[in-house]
Amino acid sequence: MEVIFVFTLIILLLIIAGKYITLAVRDVTKRKQTERELIESEHRYRSLVEVSPKAILVFQENHIIFANQAAMKLFGAVNEQDLLGKSIFEFIHDEDRVELINNLTRLSKHENVAIREYRFHTLDGRTIFVDSVGTNIMFNGQPALMTVGSDVTEKKSLQEQIKMSEQRYKSLFDYHSDAVYSLDLAGRFTSANGVCETLSGYSPQELLDKNFSELIHEEDLAETIRIFHLTTQDGGSQQNNRFRLKRKNGDSIHLDTTTIPIIVDGQTVGMYGIAKDITEQIKNQEMIQHLAYHDYLTGLPNRNMLESLLANETIPIEKVAILFIDLDRFKIINDTLGHSMGDLLLKRVAERLKASLTEKDLIFRQGGDEFIVILTDSDRERAGAAANQILEALSTPYKLNTTEVYTSPSIGISLAQEDGETVATLIKHADFAMYQAKKAGKKTYRYYSCIKYEGDFDPLTMELELHKALKQKELFLHYQPKVNLQTGKMFGAEALLRWNHSKRGMVSPERFIPVAEESGLIIPIGEWVLSQACSQNKKWQENGLPPIVISVNLSARQFSHASIVATVEKILGETGLEPQYLELEITESMTFDIEHTISTLHELKKLGVLISIDDFGTGFSSLNYLKQFPVDTLKIDQSFVRELNHNHDVTIVKTIISMAHHLQLKVVAEGIETREQLVFLQQHDCDEGQGYFFSKPLSAEEFNKVWTRIERLVVKKKDA
Ligand code: C2E
Ligand code: MG
Ligand code: MG
Numbered sequence: 001m002e003v004i005f006v007f008t009l010i011i012l013l014l015i016i017a018g019k020y021i022t023l024a025v026r027d028v029t030k031r032k033q034t035e036r037e038l039i040e041s042e043h044r045y046r047s048l049v050e051v052s053p054k055a056i057l058v059f060q061e062n063h064i065i066f067a068n069q070a071a072m073k074l075f076g077a078v079n080e081q082d083l084l085g086k087s088i089f090e091f092i093h094d095e096d097r098v099e100l101i102n103n104l105t106r107l108s109k110h111e112n113v114a115i116r117e118y119r120f121h122t123l124d125g126r127t128i129f130v131d132s133v134g135t136n137i138m139f140n141g142q143p144a145l146m147t148v149g150s151d152v153t154e155k156k157s158l159q160e161q162i163k164m165s166e167q168r169y170k171s172l173f174d175y176h177s178d179a180v181y182s183l184d185l186a187g188r189f190t191s192a193n194g195v196c197e198t199l200s201g202y203s204p205q206e207l208l209d210k211n212f213s214e215l216i217h218e219e220d221l222a223e224t225i226r227i228f229h230l231t232t233q234d235g236g237s238q239q240n241n242r243f244r245l246k247r248k249n250g251d252s253i254h255l256d257t258t259t260i261p262i263i264v265d266g267q268t269v270g271m272y273g274i275a276k277d278i279t280e281q282i283k284n285q286e287m288i289q290h291l292a293y294h295d296y297l298t299g300l301p302n303r304n305m306l307e308s309l310l311a312n313e314t315i316p317i318e319k320v321a322i323l324f325i326d327l328d329r330f331k332i333i334n335d336t337l338g339h340s341m342g343d344l345l346l347k348r349v350a351e352r353l354k355a356s357l358t359e360k361d362l363i364f365r366q367g368g369d370e371f372i373v374i375l376t377d378s379d380r381e382r383a384g385a386a387a388n389q390i391l392e393a394l395s396t397p398y399k400l401n402t403t404e405v406y407t408s409p410s411i412g413i414s415l416a417q418e419d420g421e422t423v424a425t426l427i428k429h430a431d432f433a434m435y436q437a438k439k440a441g442k443k444t445y446r447y448y449s450c451i452k453y454e455g456d457f458d459p460l461t462m463e464l465e466l467h468k469a470l471k472q473k474e475l476f477l478h479y480q481p482k483v484n485l486q487t488g489k490m491f492g493a494e495a496l497l498r499w500n501h502s503k504r505g506m507v508s509p510e511r512f513i514p515v516a517e518e519s520g521l522i523i524p525i526g527e528w529v530l531s532q533a534c535s536q537n538k539k540w541q542e543n544g545l546p547p548i549v550i551s552v553n554l555s556a557r558q559f560s561h562a563s564i565v566a567t568v569e570k571i572l573g574e575t576g577l578e579p580q581y582l583e584l585e586i587t588e589s590m591t592f593d594i595e596h597t598i599s600t601l602h603e604l605k606k607l608g609v610l611i612s613i614d615d616f617g618t619g620f621s622s623l624n625y626l627k628q629f630p631v632d633t634l635k636i637d638q639s640f641v642r643e644l645n646h647n648h649d650v651t652i653v654k655t656i657i658s659m660a661h662h663l664q665l666k667v668v669a670e671g672i673e674t675r676e677q678l679v680f681l682q683q684h685d686c687d688e689g690q691g692y693f694f695s696k697p698l699s700a701e702e703f704n705k706v707w708t709r710i711e712r713l714v715v716k717k718k719d720a
Helices: 002-051 069-075 094-108 153-175 194-200 218-233 279-293 303-311 330-337 339-355 380-395 423-439 448-456 459-471 509-519 522-542 556-560 564-575 588-592 594-607 638-646 650-662 675-683 700-713
Strands: 055-060 063-067 116-121 127-139 142-151 179-184 189-192 238-246 252-264 267-277 321-327 362-367 370-375 398-400 403-405 409-415 445-447 475-484 490-501 505-507 549-553 582-587 610-616 633-636 666-669
Touching (some): 055 127, 069 142, 094 142, 194 267, 218 252, 218 267, 279 303, 303 362, 321 339, 321 423, 339 380, 339 403, 370 423, 380 445, 459 522, 475 549, 490 700, 505 509, 522 564, 556 588, 556 594, 638 650, 650 666
Parallel strands (some): 409 445
Antiparallel strands (some): 127 142, 321 409
16 A cells, blocks of 8 residues: 555656656746747847937947947947947037936936937037937846937928028018019919008908909009919019009009919919009109100200100191291390399290190290290181280280390291191291291291292292392492491491392392302302402592491301401402401301301401401300400391380390490491480490481492481480
């Protein structure tokens, strides 16, 4: 039993031992498997960690004890040793140091720390942004911290760039000095900056409810819609589009816009607009335009305007009549009373002109004292009536400040039906007719057509006949005495050319001299006059009459002719007249070329002859130039003397006399017809005079007879 028991026990023990052995063997196998698995797992994780594209670092007490390939690359390390053992704080950017310390402390306390971005300095000197997250781990049996991170420097800079460009765009939009807005394809506002409000008066919010077309001036709408479609349909930017914007308060302003299509994924979804307020600029342009086309003084349209109307053929010619108006003796008013008075006079003249015409008529200031009136619906009669009206309106004395000033117009008229095919021709012809009105004694008007057909002696025939006249001895001279107003003695005579045409009778020098001048015939004719006058004067002297000065008129062409000095010298030589008995009369219009005038006059003076300025006060020369001309005498134009009757030109005549005396010039008054005129001139120290009151121009024979009679006519100044 015992044996059985022992056996059984042994068996039992064996079974138990076997079981244990089996268990122990099993245990060892399992552990080995676990160990293997662990190693494998660690190996796997290590490999994973090693090749992970994320940078993985493990620290203990802030010192790096592990760094994977990506971490080495991130920090610019060549091998592990560059990092291992180093404190992470060697790499952290100063500004992120505190943050890193805090987060590492929290991690070590097992607190959660969200993903964070830190700046690190790398071993190769870069500064990088790293996104990282950390966790607690056991490493080599020791607690450690592991961080996983990636380099976000590039992403960050891209983000920065996007942010910057967004900010720039926003700034550009918000702070642009121009209005910036966008529209959708239907033309509704989708955005608008602050300037849009300044310009339109509508807030950006109010604009979002509107279509752009609601804001455009009706007249500009079609063009603006065209530009909108051009931008949004053809995809092209459109610049310098100008239109008027209706503001909220009802005003209009001018805008200049640039439109740019908004293209998203190749599709146009709307447009941007940039608009600038150019109202000021437009106003300035309009003002410049106005200044360019209007006379600053009178506000009337000027010559540029007339020329542009003519160039564009804006004026229908059918019923046009042109009045070419020139003020009589304006220059002298300007010179004696001053330019501001002259300006004032021109303003008043413009006002009176406007008042005496209708709205339909056009008035231009051609320049100086010339005005052009275009009557748009006129005929001969109406033009004559208008001219009469203007004559009356402009001849009424003007009260300028305290001075009473008198002027009158000379008017030339041309008519569309008769005088030209174009408005430009009509103006030229009216100008010519005005000149004839001047010649006819001023303060009157002349029709171009009448001049042309007057006695049907047209300029061409006249020129042919003049050629013959010289040969056929149809030309002769008349002499008009010139009297010393202080002594009553005759001191000279003016030689005046006459033409007794074989068939037509007497032709006025006013008519044939311009033709002779134009054709060049004045050169031989003028030479003949000079020679004739000098020899006649010499004859009187030889006949025992007291020596007098003979005055001969020179024409512009003669005066500018190169041989004038030689001709005068030759004639003096031929006739034997001493030069102090010859006076040459030139007019202001010949002194236009100042240099030439001065040199010719000096040469003539060297010969010893006298020089006078004829018709003084009607031409263009300025009193200032007179100082430079070596002249002896001024002849006051007869129009001033005539107006002495009306007391208008008293100031001007007095001024001319005193000014001439100041310049040591003698003054001769032309056209004295009455005793009153004579007395006035004597009282104001006018030196000499000439006119019908003493004698009309006479033939040489008649002249002998009046010699003594004239002297009796003059009451000497001291007796007057
Ligand atoms: P002018 O040289 O001013 O001559 C004066 C003109 O006034 C002359 O006209 C004369 O007859 C006129 N006259 C003189 N006293 C009076 C008066 O009291 N009342 C009025 N109403 N008229 C008066 P005329 O002879 O018809 O000559 C006209 C112009 O023709 C001259 O103006 C002169 O510019 C020009 N002329 C005359 N002869 C010649 C000449 O030989 N050569 C040139 N180049 N021109 C001449
Ligand atoms: Mg004369
Ligand atoms: Mg004269």
